[in-house]
Amino acid sequence: MNKPQIPNLPLPAPLVGSDAGSFTEFTVTQRMPDIARRVIRENSFTSEINQSLEKLALELPSGYLQPLTNDSGVDFNDWEKYLEPYKNQRWVDVPWFFAETYFYRLILNITNYFQSEKWQGVDPFLLQKEQGLEASIDPIISLCTQVQEWLDESIKAGKPSKSSLIALLYFALWGNRVDLSLWSAFEDDRSSFNIQTQLSNILVDESFAVTKLLTKYPNNRIDFVVDNAGFELICDLCLVDFLLGSGFANQVYLHLKPHPTFVSDAMIKDVHYTQDFLEQCSHPQVQALGQRLTQNLTSGRLVLTEDYFWTSPLTFWEIPKSLTDELGKSNLIVVKGDANYRRLLGDRYWNFTTKFADIVSYLPAPMVALRTLKSEVAAGLKAEVLEELAIADPKWLTNGQWGVIQLVD
Numbered sequence: 001m002n003k004p005q006i007p008n009l010p011l012p013a014p015l016v017g018s019d020a021g022s023f024t025e026f027t028v029t030q031r032m033p034d035i036a037r038r039v040i041r042e043n044s045f046t047s048e049i050n051q052s053l054e055k056l057a058l059e060l061p062s063g064y065l066q067p068l069t070n071d072s073g074v075d076f077n078d079w080e081k082y083l084e085p086y087k088n089q090r091w092v093d094v095p096w097f098f099a100e101t102y103f104y105r106l107i108l109n110i111t112n113y114f115q116s117e118k119w120q121g122v123d124p125f126l127l128q129k130e131q132g133l134e135a136s137i138d139p140i141i142s143l144c145t146q147v148q149e150w151l152d153e154s155i156k157a158g159k160p161s162k163s164s165l166i167a168l169l170y171f172a173l174w175g176n177r178v179d180l181s182l183w184s185a186f187e188d189d190r191s192s193f194n195i196q197t198q199l200s201n202i203l204v205d206e207s208f209a210v211t212k213l214l215t216k217y218p219n220n221r222i223d224f225v226v227d228n229a230g231f232e233l234i235c236d237l238c239l240v241d242f243l244l245g246s247g248f249a250n251q252v253y254l255h256l257k258p259h260p261t262f263v264s265d266a267m268i269k270d271v272h273y274t275q276d277f278l279e280q281c282s283h284p285q286v287q288a289l290g291q292r293l294t295q296n297l298t299s300g301r302l303v304l305t306e307d308y309f310w311t312s313p314l315t316f317w318e319i320p321k322s323l324t325d326e327l328g329k330s331n332l333i334v335v336k337g338d339a340n341y342r343r344l345l346g347d348r349y350w351n352f353t354t355k356f357a358d359i360v361s362y363l364p365a366p367m368v369a370l371r372t373l374k375s376e377v378a379a380g381l382k383a384e385v386l387e388e389l390a391i392a393d394p395k396w397l398t399n400g401q402w403g404v405i406q407l408v409d
């Protein structure tokens with residue numbers, strides 16, 4: 001597939017923390033310092049580590065990027081290259097996506113995540129990830145029970161149900177609302193929502209086109225660029241279970257983060273933790289989904305993979321050839337969440353009515369983005385929708401109440 005290697009259009013400016021009054025400014029100057037201080041509260045690191053975390057929190061609003069000391073991380077040399085253009089700049093003056101990805105990598109540098117000593121491999125966000133799952137047990141039971149019913153119906157009908165697939169796309173979309181970098185697992189439980197009442201909050205809904213694409217060919221391979229652990233991962237795993245069990249897909253790859261980042265982004269270890277959580281649950285339908293997950297992993301129908309590109313500050317169109325070649329084997333790439341969506345658009349100020357496919361013109365396979373809006377980046381929206389939103393909900397870009405299901409075929 002000869003696709004252009006970058007978007008078809010001139011690139012607008014990137015979001016930066018010095019954009020006065022923006023959510024980006026609020027994130028860099030207030031939310032990210034709070035996230036660093038929460039790492040102190042939720043772990044038992046040494047006073048030296050905690051002092052360095054506090055220093056990081058203090059420097060974000062008006063201070064300068066600190067260098068990355070060589071911590072034996074396999075990505076250290078890459079980060080040396082990424083940092084070069086931004087050395088001696090302020091956190092608020094560098095592109096937000098760079099600032100945020102570097103911020104999380106710096107936290108691991110400070111907590112010695114990569115060093116072969118006491119703190120090696122300690123996930124600074126583990127407590128929040130695990131609480132996220134425990135807090136969502138009721139909707140988890142409901143969803144697993146529903147998936148079983150939809151699977152039974154599809155098997156009885158002898159063909160996969162498109163309406164069930166669409167419903168599970170909606171669950172995967174709204175599961176992204178529970179994102180721990182924004183809300184704790186317990187703040188007015190965002191995992192209990194009714195997907196039917198949320199239909200009007202989907203600004204672009206190309207879910208039916210996704211079902212048509214997946215019924216075009218048999219034995220599809222589907223690749224998920226995964227986002228958050230916790231309830232969102234449960235929603236994704238339920239969608240994966242249905243795709244594999246109903247016959248929409250023959251194989252699914254989950255592309256996961258190689259180290260902790262963005263507080264709740266899922267790693268391979270988080271999938272295994274979720275697998276154990278499901279299998280050990282007392283509810284039979286939850287247990288059954290966990291057992292099918294184990295069977296699919298054992299048989300190779302479900303593959304877990306990780307790559308340092310997913311924790312890099314690079315835009316999606318800067319993806320390494322190895323990953324392009326891998327994703328090129330897919331019949332559909334499912335890109336989950338807000339940060340991955342920002343990476344698709346290079347975290348830049350595109351006109352919101354810019355055609356989505358004119359920006360995301362570089363992928364080697366069809367792609368659908370399932371994203372709840374939590375940042376001031378958007379594309380592919382109709383002018384009349386924008387006019388209504390400005391009146392209906394001035395915070396529509398960042399409050400996680402609105403979503404898109406956008407397909408580039």
Ligand SMILES: O=P(O)(O)OC[C@@]1(O)O[C@H](CO)[C@@H](O)[C@@H]1O
Pocket residue numbers: 027100176179180181182227228262336337338339340374375
């Ligand atoms: O990728 P997710 O988990 O959906 O959202 C992550 C994120 O977009 O949410 C926050 C608010 O915008 C940002 O700090 C971060 O980039």
